[in-house]
Amino acid sequence: MRGAELRQTLLTSDLANADTPNFEPQDVDFQSQLASAMNAPTASPSSLGQLTFQQTTQPQTTNTNGNGVDADETSADLAENGLLYDALTEVLSAHNSMLEYAMGTK
Secondary structure, three states: OHHHHHHHHHHHHHHHOOOOOOOOOEEOOHHHHHHHHHHOOOOOHHHHHOOOOOOEEOOOOOOOOOOOOOHHHHHHHHHHHHHHHHHHHHHHHHHHHHHHHHHOOO
16 A cells, blocks of 8 residues: 555646656556566565655656656556555555454454
8 A cells, every 4th residue: 555655646746747857757667566566476465565665757848848658648647546545545454344343343
C-alpha cells in the first residue's frame, strides 16, 4: 500500500506541475519492485514489510515549454492507481477479518 500511496503523491505532483516549464515527471514502479521482492529466494513477510520503493525521474519532453507531463496520461494513471489502492485496501481488510475470526474476536 505504501507503494501505491507514493505513486499517488508523485502523480498528483506531476499533474499539478503540468504547466511548469522544464518540469520532469516522477513515478514509482512499485508493482515490479514488489514482484521482484516476492520472487527473491529470501522473501518473507517481514522482508516484504520493509520494502522501500524508489521514485524515478522521467526525462522526457512532451510540451513546447520543455515540460514532460502528459496531463491526459497522468490523469489515467491516477485513476488506475486509485483503483489499485482500493483493491489493496479490500484485500487487507479481508485478511484482517480472517485473522480476527481465527483468533475468535469476531
